[in-house]
Amino acid sequence: MFGFGSKTEKLEKKYQQLLEEAFKLSKSSRAKSDEKTAEAEKIRLQLEALKEAD
Numbered sequence: 897m898f899g900f901g902s903k904t905e906k907l908e909k910k911y912q913q914l915l916e917e918a919f920k921l922s923k924s925s926r927a928k929s930d931e932k933t934a935e936a937e938k939i940r941l942q943l944e945a946l947k948e949a950d
Contacts, residue, residue, distance in 0.1 A: 904946055911939040 918932035 904943065907939055907943050907946070911936055911943065914939065 914932050914936035918929045918936060921929035921932060
């Protein structure tokens with residue numbers, strides 16, 4: 897209710913953070929990197945659904 901920014905903006909920020917984490921992890925742990933990439937993909941799908949609803 898008192899959050900700043902729209903839900904879309906928050907999801908986009910989270911998506912970018914997950915991609916950055918996945919990239920950093922790709923240098924040390926491929927499995928963890930894949931997990932972060934999968935999380936980011938779920939958020940991307942949510943973003944697409946929100947944009948289609950508008």
